[in-house]
Amino acid sequence: MTQLHAVSHIHGNTPEAQRATENPAKASDRGAVAPAPLSVALWNVSWDDVLPYRFGSDGAVVRWSTFENVRPFIEQNYARIFEEPAGDTPFTQETSMNRAKARYYAIFADVFEFLYRNETIGILICTPLDWSTYYIRTAALLPEHQGRQWVWRFVSEVLFDYLAPLGVERVEFDVSPANMAMLHLAARNRCNPTGTLLTERWGSQVRFTRFLNPQREAVFLDQFCNGIKYQTRTRRNPR
Ligand SMILES: CC(C)(COP(=O)(O)OP(=O)(O)OC[C@H]1O[C@@H](n2cnc3c(N)ncnc32)[C@H](O)[C@@H]1OP(=O)(O)O)[C@@H](O)C(=O)NCCC(=O)NCCS
Structure with a gap:
């Protein structure tokens, strides 16, 4: 650990x-x-x-x-x-x-x-x-x-x-678009937005995925992301 x-x-x-x-x-x-x-x-x-x-x-x-x-x-x-x-x-x-x-x-x-x-x-x-x-x-x-x-x-x-x-290989969670604290934590901790949901129970939600498997993360970045990929920069905790 x-x-x-x-x-x-x-x-x-x-x-x-x-x-x-x-x-x-x-x-x-x-x-x-x-x-x-x-x-x-x-x-x-x-x-x-x-x-x-x-x-x-x-x-x-x-x-x-x-x-x-x-x-x-x-x-x-x-x-x-x-x-x-x-x-x-x-x-x-x-x-x-x-x-x-x-x-x-x-x-x-x-x-x-x-x-x-x-x-x-x-x-x-x-x-x-x-x-x-x-x-x-x-x-x-x-x-x-x-x-x-x-x-x-x-x-x-x-x-x-x-x-x-x-x-x-991945951990996922859903966050209200107005929940600034969770959005902040998600971005800061290399969680990628991977979807949006409209739910009758919780309202609209943004789905986040935190890849634990670097190969799966690479597939996501290659297939869906243009521009700067901050998470590929060297990190203290590379996973
Ligand atoms: C989400 C939650 C469980 C996280 O708890 P935690 O891991 O102890 O995290 P903290 O509350 O200490 O930290 C939240 C971060 O959001 C930041 N934050 C708080 N309010 C914020 C705001 N209005 N805008 C942006 N960032 C905000 C904090 O400053 C902190 O970041 P920092 O350490 O860089 O300063 C807790 O904040 C909580 O119970 N929130 C209410 C319920 C909730 O939103 N649950 C999650 C639903 S998806």
Whole structure:
């Protein structure tokens, strides 16, 4: 892994690690309560290799979680985080939080929970889109904890490095054209806009792709891009 000076995997036998992995159990124990997520079946992922994860000595801890476990966080905070009118958002409408949705997350999703001083401050939920594509379905941090790039650093410094050797060739996510913070993070981190979507649930979205496989990135650049290709310039982290 690269750039791990700022972040570290907490070793499993410390009291801190035990607190961070309490409720729910370790990722490897999850099979007892729910089916193994798709990432495990497809890529033989072992999330215990990288979780729990801490950003510095007084930083957030990222731990394995479940949709049921983070659902109260979504219901209580998503309207505020996404600046939606309370009660009029797909995040909290009863019909969207139905049984099928919970089952979908149980079967397909990797749920990463961000804690600071044992309080949940954010979540990141990802699902495999197909055999070589990982999709960031939702990412959100309480506004008072934004500004340190904890979510994006976890994605780029941990997930990218972990998933690439397992055969994941690209990571994709969708962003509202007005979400300047995410657009900024996407451009800064070599994510290419690869499509636009019109959705009845989330409005218009720009699809971004972050290529983890340099050959796939080269195909994209050669086939679709003229002019300056900034990402081909030498980078500190060339992948
Ligand atoms: C997206 C999110 C999860 C990223 O969290 P994070 O990795 O901790 O990143 P931060 O919030 O610390 O940083 C966001 C970056 O956007 C920048 N930013 C914030 N507001 C901005 C604005 N209005 N215009 C441009 N850039 C902005 C920040 O300055 C920072 O960049 P910098 O480090 O170069 O200064 C978090 O910002 C969040 O929860 N946002 C609200 C929910 C959301 O938009 N989710 C994603 C939906 S696709």
